[in-house]
Amino acid sequence: AQTVTQSQPEMSVQEAETVTLSCTYDTSESDYYLFWYKQPPSRQMILVIRQEAYKQQNATENRFSVNFQKAAKSFSLKISDSQLGDAAMYFCAYNRYRDDKIIFGKGTRLHILP
Amino acid sequence: DSGVTQTPKHLITATGQRVTLRCSPRSGDLSVYWYQQSLDQGLQFLIQYYNGEERAKGNILERFSAQQFPDLHSELNLSSLELGDSALYFCASSPSRADYTFGSGTRLTVV
Numbered sequence: 625a626q627t628v629t630q631s632q633p634e635m636s637v638q639e640a641e642t643v644t645l646s647c648t649y650d651t652s653e654s655d656y657y658l659f660w661y662k663q664p665p666s667r668q669m670i671l672v673i674r675q676e677a678y679k680q681q682n683a684t685e686n687r688f689s690v691n692f693q694k695a696a697k698s699f700s701l702k703i704s705d706s707q708l709g710d711a712a713m714y715f716c717a718y719n720r721y722r723d724d725k726i727i728f729g730k731g732t733r734l735h736i737l738p
Numbered sequence: 739d740s741g742v743t744q745t746p747k748h749l750i751t752a753t754g755q756r757v758t759l760r761c762s763p764r765s766g767d768l769s770v771y772w773y774q775q776s777l778d779q780g781l782q783f784l785i786q787y788y789n790g791e792e793r794a795k796g797n798i799l800e801r802f803s804a805q806q807f808p809d810l811h812s813e814l815n816l817s818s819l820e821l822g823d824s825a826l827y828f829c830a831s832s833p834s835r836a837d838y839t840f841g842s843g844t845r846l847t848v849v
Contacts, residue, residue, distance in 0.1 A: 628780075657836040667826060668740065669781075669840035676836075715780055719836055724769060725794055726830075726838065728780035 626651045628718050630729035637706045638737050644691075645701045645732045647716030653677075655721040658692065660701045663731070664712040672714070675699065703734075711736045741765065742831050744841035752849055756817040759844045763810055763831030769793070770812040771838070772804055775826040787812055819848045 627650045637643035649658070660672040675683045675692050682690050687704045703710055716729040741764035751757055763770050768789045773781040783796035787806035798804075801819075806812040816823060824847050830840045 659836075666842070667845075668842050669828060669830075671838070674836060721835065723794065724786055724788075724832065724835060725771060725783045725796065726781075727783070728773075730780040 626653075626718055626720065626727050628716050628727050628729035630716050630732050632732045633730075634733045634735070636735040636737055637703075639706055639708060641706055642702060642704045643706055643734065645703075645714050645716075645734065647699045647701070647729060649697050649699065649716070649718050651697070651718065651720065653720045653722070657719045657721075658690075658699045659717040659719070659726065660688070660690070660699075661715045661717060661728075662710075662712045663715065664709075669715075673701065706736050708736050708738065710734060740839050740841060742829060742839050742841035744827075744829050744844050746844060747842065748845045748847075750847045750849060751819060753819055753821060755819050755848075756815065757819065757846065759814040759816070759827055759829075759846070761812045761814070761829030761831075761841060763812070763829075764833075764839050767831035767833045767839070768810065769832040770806055770810070771830045771832070772798075772812070772814050773828040773830065775828060775843070776822075777825075781828060784814070816846070821848050824848045 658675045662670045691700045713731045717726045743762040772784040784798040786794040804814045826843045830838045
């Protein structure tokens with residue numbers, strides 16, 4: 625069965641600094657998607673970034689980038705120039721091509737220190 | 739506004755009762771997914787419907803059921819409620835794989 629593990633329940637970072645959130649996953653599939661979702665206090669689930677497993681190039685969205693290591697089954701999220709609005713719960717998620725459902729990790733709560 | 743509408747936003751009910759949560763997907767999206775988020779937990783997949791048909795089922799309790807109607811809106815029915823059913827219930831819709839939009843959720847409190 626596919627699993628997604630986020631080993632850091634909570635993290636803190638100083639405003640304007642860079643922080644990296646870790647995620648590992650377990651799968652026997654070769655084709656799949658990986659996601660990072662942000663859940664702010666408003667509780668809305670917001671897509672931060674998406675990576676397709678067949679693409680070797682790491683996805684980037686403005687201040688957010690990932691380090692995708694397929695062989696190691698690792699998918700970390702780097703947030704540069706952290707802003708107060710980045711404070712939220714971040715979920716790593718996996719979706720295999722043969723399924724439509726998403727499997728989520730338990731999340732990392734990110735605090736931004738002013 | 740994500741385009742996925744969930745009602746009600748909050749619901750407080752007593753143990754043993756039955757409730758219905760409603761989800762209207764984004765215009766044109768044929769797939770609807772239901773997820774449960776308990777305290778300090780990630781989101782757990784419950785069930786998926788595609789164009790009115792059940793497509794996939796996760797760890798959904800027998801006390802829970804869902805359906806998708808011809809207009810593509812979906813309802814999640816929770817019955818014989820227990821304290822442990824208190825959670826945030828999310829609906830998501832999708833036109834295709836890996837393109838999901840989540841609603842803002844329904845906060846269910848069972849007292």
